[in-house]
Amino acid sequence: MSIVTSEAASRELSVVGEVAVVEGHEHSAGRPSPRHLPRRSVRTLTAAGDLLRALAAPVRIAIVLELREADRCVHELVEALGVAQPLISQHLRVLKAAGVVHGERHGREVVYRLVDEHLSHIVVDAVEHSEEDRAR
Numbered sequence: 001m002s003i004v005t006s007e008a009a010s011r012e013l014s015v016v017g018e019v020a021v022v023e024g025h026e027h028s029a030g031r032p033s034p035r036h037l038p039r040r041s042v043r044t045l046t047a048a049g050d051l052l053r054a055l056a057a058p059v060r061i062a063i064v065l066e067l068r069e070a071d072r073c074v075h076e077l078v079e080a081l082g083v084a085q086p087l088i089s090q091h092l093r094v095l096k097a098a099g100v101v102h103g104e105r106h107g108r109e110v111v112y113r114l115v116d117e118h119l120s121h122i123v124v125d126a127v128e129h130s131e132e133d134r135a136r
Contacts, residue, residue, distance in 0.1 A: 050098060051098055051099075051100070051119075052122075054094055054095060054097070054098030054100060055095075055098075055100065055119070055122065055123060055126075057091065057094075059081065059083055059087065059088070059091045060091045060094065060095055060100075061123050061126070061127065062081050062083075063077060063081070063088070063091055063092065063095065063101075063112075064095070064100065064101075064114065064119065064120055064123045065120075065123060065124070065127070066080050066081065067101060067112060067113060067114045067120075068114060068117075068120040068123075068124070071111050071112065071113040072111065072112055073106075073109040073110060073111050073112070074088055074089060074092070074109070074110065074112075075109075077092075077112075092112060096112075099115055100114065100115060100119050101113065101114060101115060102114075102115050
């Protein structure tokens with residue numbers, strides 16, 4: 001299966017003020033036209049979808065925000081979020097399976113950390129976008 005651009009996306013852009021228009025679709029000025037965007041493989045798009053699904057739960061979003069501040073063990077997340085321990089553990093399993101968090105045993109506890117900052121930026125941007133939408 002291949003990903004192909006639409007016929008409209010391959011047409012010339014006309015710039016009107018600050019916005020580029022393609023057959024009724026608007027694009028910010030300076031944004032590359034769709035015909036110049038790199039095509040992504042189905043495998044890459046599927047992996048991105050899996051990652052976004054793993055992040056798409058309020059408790060998992062809250063966990064990522066907490067881990068952005070500092071590494072935490074399960075009981076610290078339970079206390080910070082006010083969510084039952086089994087539920088925190090279940091959500092951590094989903095995040096770990098998706099490669100969002102990593103757990104490291106320290107004695108009797110497992111301390112969780114974010115695998116990288118890119119993922120936290122996705123969550124922070126989504127939260128900030130939601131807050132901006134609510135303020136309008």
